[in-house]
Amino acid sequence: MLDFxxxxxxxxxxxATYALIGIGFTLVFGVMHKINMAxxxxxxxxxxxxxxxxxxxxxxxxxxxxxxxFVAGGVLGYMLYLACFxxxxxxxPLATLMSTVGMLLLIDEVIVHVTAGMPQNFPAMYDxxxxxxxxxxxxxxxxxxxxxxxxxMVALLLLLYRTRLGLATRAVSQQAVAAQLxxxxxxxxxxxxxxxxxLLGGLAGAMIGASVGALSPxxxxxxxxxxxxxxxxxxxGSIPGAIVAGLLVGGFENVFQLYRGVTERDLYVxxxxxxxxxxxxxxxxxxxxxxx
Amino acid sequence: xxxxxxxxxxxxxxxxxxxxDLRVNQGxxxxxxxxxxxxxxxxxxxxxxxxxxxxxxxxxxxxxxGRMPTHLRLQSGIARTFxxxxxxxxxxxxxxxxxxxxxxxxxARHGFFPxxxxxxxxxxxxxxxxxxxxGLAHKAEELAANLAFGEQRxxxxxxxxxxxPALLLLDEPAAGMNSEEIGQLRDRILKLRERGVTILLVxxxxxxxxxxxxxxxxxxxxxxxxxGTPAEIQSDxxxxxxxxxxxxx
Amino acid sequence: xxxxxxxxxxxxxxxxxxxxxxxxxxxxxxSLAQAAFYAIGAYVAGMLTVLGGWHLVPALGVSxxxxxxxxxxxGFPALRVKGLMLVIATLAFGEGVRLIFFNFDYQIAKGDVKxxxxxGEGFRQIRFFPENGWSTAEVMLFIxxxxxxxxxxLWWFDRSRYGSVLRAVGEDELAAxxxxxxLTAVKVSAMTVGGGIAGIAGALYAxxxxxxxxxxxxxxxxxxxxxxxxxxxxxxxxGTLLAVIFVQGFLIEGLRDLGDWRNLLFGALIxxxxxxxxxxxxxGRRRA
Numbered sequence: 001m002l003d004f005x006x007x008x009x010x011x012x013x014x015x016a017t018y019a020l021i022g023i024g025f026t027l028v029f030g031v032m033h034k035i036n037m038a039x040x041x042x043x044x045x046x047x048x049x050x051x052x053x054x055x056x057x058x059x060x061x062x063x064x065x066x067x068x069x070f071v072a073g074g075v076l077g078y079m080l081y082l083a084c085f086x087x088x089x090x091x092x093p094l095a096t097l098m099s100t101v102g103m104l105l106l107i108d109e110v111i112v113h114v115t116a117g118m119p120q121n122f123p124a125m126y127d128x129x130x131x132x133x134x135x136x137x138x139x140x141x142x143x144x145x146x147x148x149x150x151x152x153m154v155a156l157l158l159l160l161y162r163t164r165l166g167l168a169t170r171a172v173s174q175q176a177v178a179a180q181l182x183x184x185x186x187x188x189x190x191x192x193x194x195x196x197x198x199l200l201g202g203l204a205g206a207m208i209g210a211s212v213g214a215l216s217p218x219x220x221x222x223x224x225x226x227x228x229x230x231x232x233x234x235x236x237g238s239i240p241g242a243i244v245a246g247l248l249v250g251g252f253e254n255v256f257q258l259y260r261g262v263t264e265r266d267l268y269v270x271x272x273x274x275x276x277x278x279x280x281x282x283x284x285x286x287x288x289x290x291x292x
Numbered sequence: 293x294x295x296x297x298x299x300x301x302x303x304x305x306x307x308x309x310x311x312x313d314l315r316v317n318q319g320x321x322x323x324x325x326x327x328x329x330x331x332x333x334x335x336x337x338x339x340x341x342x343x344x345x346x347x348x349x350x351x352x353x354x355x356x357x358g359r360m361p362t363h364l365r366l367q368s369g370i371a372r373t374f375x376x377x378x379x380x381x382x383x384x385x386x387x388x389x390x391x392x393x394x395x396x397x398x399x400a401r402h403g404f405f406p407x408x409x410x411x412x413x414x415x416x417x418x419x420x421x422x423x424x425x426x427g428l429a430h431k432a433e434e435l436a437a438n439l440a441f442g443e444q445r446x447x448x449x450x451x452x453x454x455x456x457p458a459l460l461l462l463d464e465p466a467a468g469m470n471s472e473e474i475g476q477l478r479d480r481i482l483k484l485r486e487r488g489v490t491i492l493l494v495x496x497x498x499x500x501x502x503x504x505x506x507x508x509x510x511x512x513x514x515x516x517x518x519x520g521t522p523a524e525i526q527s528d529x530x531x532x533x534x535x536x537x538x539x540x541x
Numbered sequence: 542x543x544x545x546x547x548x549x550x551x552x553x554x555x556x557x558x559x560x561x562x563x564x565x566x567x568x569x570x571x572s573l574a575q576a577a578f579y580a581i582g583a584y585v586a587g588m589l590t591v592l593g594g595w596h597l598v599p600a601l602g603v604s605x606x607x608x609x610x611x612x613x614x615x616g617f618p619a620l621r622v623k624g625l626m627l628v629i630a631t632l633a634f635g636e637g638v639r640l641i642f643f644n645f646d647y648q649i650a651k652g653d654v655k656x657x658x659x660x661g662e663g664f665r666q667i668r669f670f671p672e673n674g675w676s677t678a679e680v681m682l683f684i685x686x687x688x689x690x691x692x693x694x695l696w697w698f699d700r701s702r703y704g705s706v707l708r709a710v711g712e713d714e715l716a717a718x719x720x721x722x723x724l725t726a727v728k729v730s731a732m733t734v735g736g737g738i739a740g741i742a743g744a745l746y747a748x749x750x751x752x753x754x755x756x757x758x759x760x761x762x763x764x765x766x767x768x769x770x771x772x773x774x775x776x777x778x779x780g781t782l783l784a785v786i787f788v789q790g791f792l793i794e795g796l797r798d799l800g801d802w803r804n805l806l807f808g809a810l811i812x813x814x815x816x817x818x819x820x821x822x823x824x825g826r827r828r829a
Contacts (some may be wrong), residue, residue, distance in 0.1 A: 029625070034625075035625055035628065035629070037628075042773070083812050083816075084815075087813055087816050088816055088819050089819060090687070092819035092820065093624075094571065094771055094819075095568075095771070095815040095819035095820070096815070097571060097628065098767070098768065098771050098772075098811055098815050099811065099812045099815035099816065101764050101767075101810030101811065102764075102768075102769075102807075102810070102812040103808065103809045103812055104760075104808070105761060105764060105807060105808030105811070106805060106808030106809050106810075107808075108810065109805040109807075109808060110805065113805060141558050150781065192733045198800065221759070221760050222636070223637065224760075225632060225636050228629040228633070229629070229633060231629075231666070232626060232629055233628075236625070236626070246640065263640065263643065263644055264644075266636070266637075266640055267637055267640055270634070270636070270637045273629075273630065273633050274618065274630070274633075274634075277618055277619065277621075277622055277626065277630055278618045278621075281621065281622040281623075281626065340719060342715070342718075342719075354744065362718045362719065363718050363721050363722055363723045363724065364721075364723075366718070366719055366720060366721035367721040371720075372719055374716070374719070378713055378716035378719075379717065380708070380709045380712050380713060380717075381712065382708060382711070382712055383705055383708060383709060387705040390702055390705055391702065391705045391706050391709045391717075391720060391722065392720040393702075393772065394720065394721030394722065395721075406705075407696070407702065408701065408702055408703045409697070409701045409702075409703055410701060410702070411700065411701060430605075451720060452720075454722060455720060487824075500652070
């Protein structure tokens with residue numbers, strides 16, 4: 001029984017990273033009605049890029065590397081926007097989708113080439129800290145991951161609801177044409193959405209690296225799939241949905257792993273997706289609307 | 293032929309259609325008019341089943357349509373045109389008509405394989421007739437997206453006719469037309485009635501409505517405020533108020 | 542000469558893979574699951590010929606049916622939701638199938654050797670062709686017989702009412718519904734046919750490479766499957782064929798000297814292609 005609660009708790013803490021990835025997917029979908037398939041790969045890529053900081057400054061403190069990932073994420077986000085959405089007319093959905101898939105492959109391959117496929121160590125903070133309550137432990141590094149993710153989510157919500165950029169973004173996501181007619185530069189809003197989600201993604205990548213202790217190119221595909229599952233389960237376009245779903249998936253995943261092992265774990269998470277697709281395609285917070 | 297009883301459609305707080313009663317008899321050309329936002333297009337969408345009813349009953353040929361899905365309704369003798377033309381732009385004129393041949397008659401006559409996997413030969417005659425009727429024979433192989441606006445409107449109507457409907461729902465077919473085109477449209481509608489088609493004409497352009505309908509119902513804010521012959525409607529004070537917002541001279 | 546026959550075999554199988562995605566794309570749906578049906582076809586056929594001693598041709602038939610049946614089953618729930626959801630659902634399904642094969646063991650003893658799929662190590666010794674004395678050229682012709690067959694089938698569909706209905710659904714679902722087209726039936730039928738084609742492709746793949754494993758059916762392959770028809774254009778089946786020849790022939794083999802960097806170029810090529818020709822190289826009829 002204790003193992004169960006331990007698994008849930010560890011899973012939920014780690015699930016905050018899934019929530020960040022889910023938010024990234026869902027925000028781009030909400031604003032542009034497109035899925036950026038390369039998002040999770042870019043997150044991991046940003047974490048890798050942050051390791052360059054280590055190369056330049058041997059012995060750099062972990063928080064500096066996390067910051068590097070954060071910045072790299074924003075840069076990568078903007079590059080993704082340019083490569084996939086700036087020039088291609090948005091009325092060709094197949095073309096934009098395909099180009100994001102192309103970028104996913106490109107980022108994957110670049111990582112494999114630069115690192116020769118070898119996993120790279122990633123620094124963690126507070127990994128030696130353990131808060132105990134009897135048999136129950138809260139790992140310090142997971143708490144940090146959770147904490148950082150929560151701060152990032154709050155910052156994002158503040159950005160969306162308390163700033164002009166956020167207002168413009170919400171306007172574009174509701175009625176892009178009308179927003180344009182009001183003088184909002186939709187292209188700029190779209191680009192900024194990619195930068196902001198990129199920053200979040202970079203942070204998520206760093207947090208994932210920190211909790212696992214290493215980065216590997218094998219992380220990108222499962223992370224893409226899980227991130228998308230979180231987005232769908234939470235409801236496409238819903239940020240609170242992505243947050244709740246991320247924590248949910250994190251918790252479920254760990255519990256499945258406890259009882260059925262690592263390989264079957266991922267299959268159960270996918271099963272979760274199919275259950276939602278069949279019974280509640282709108283997701284947890286999706287709008288149940290019968291407009292047809 | 294078509295009966296609406298107490299039909300309502302509410303979107304959250306908005307009552308797009310509210311307690312609407314309507315009765316269209318076979319062979320009639322029935323007009324449905326009203327200011328913008330009065331619920332005319334919503335009514336058409338409700339009849340074709342694109343939205344579920346909030347309350348009320350829609351019956352076609354004395355059968356309650358219930359929750360029948362859209363495509364089945366459109367296969368059972370109802371056809372419609374769209375206000376904003378929705379042709380299959382990347383298909384040719386001929387193909388646009390071909391994909392619309394889903395009437396019970398077509399289903400019974402041809403059999404599964406010929407209907408789906410057979411070539412054009414079997415239906416060449418019928419489609420040629422439709423093209424003749426709409427004046428589009430010379431453009432049969434042209435992509436629908438490349439047609440002129442007037443031609444697209446005619447194709448939209450022809451495509452609805454390809455379904456061999458008993459009831460035809462026309463959603464503002466005269467929008468953007470000049471007088472000559474409206475006259476041609478009027479003639480075509482009358483010819484359709486001669487062929488036994490019942491028509492519900494949702495329209496804004498009074499020139500067409502007054503000149504072709506047998507009976508008119510007027511909607512305002514989702515509710516029927518008047519019903520009668522064209523002459524009666526034209527002299528109805530309530531209707532004038534709804535359109536002009538005040539007593540007219 | 543054998544090298545070119547081998548290349549032709551690869552192009553043939555990839556063309557089938559691309560065509561399996563082509564028919565689904567006509568209805569406006571993007572399916573990342575074609576690689577999964579491909580995998581299922583590969584393992585089913587491999588097991589029938591190696592473990593069951595079947596002749597390849599009936600095994601191909603079963604592979605096609607298996608691919609079609611599973612595609613149909615996946616299609617029903619997945620196609621009830623909006624297009625982008627299908628991308629996600631099929632991606633997840635594809636990964637799931639790959640994981641299943643990663644864990645799939647079924648070996649029997651043949652003489653003193655054990656044959657059959659062995660989890661992560663894959664399925665080796667699928668030796669129907671060598672054991673029956675097929676030359677590389679004969680295998681190539683066999684594969685291409687199927688390619689031509691499938692292209693002819695899809696060409697026939699394109700000229701029939703079914704083809705126009707598929708494209709109508711792909712263009713405007715609301716209008717299609719409103720002329721009496723049953724959207725679900727059309728979309729699921731396209732998925733089913735696509736699954737069958739992918740099953741055949743997989744079965745042929747398993748036999749010409751003689752060794753398959755889960756990593757041969759990953760996201761990269763799923764991407765190839767949809768990339769070919771998208772880059773080639775949805776105008777007709779030849780676009781897909783030309784795209785395969787271009788990508789595999791020119792890019793991957795022609796740039797051999799670049800060694801490992803070829804894969805990198807594939808991603809970059811897609812991005813470039815989509816920026817330059819959003820409607821595909823050979824596709825999209827001009828609007829006036």
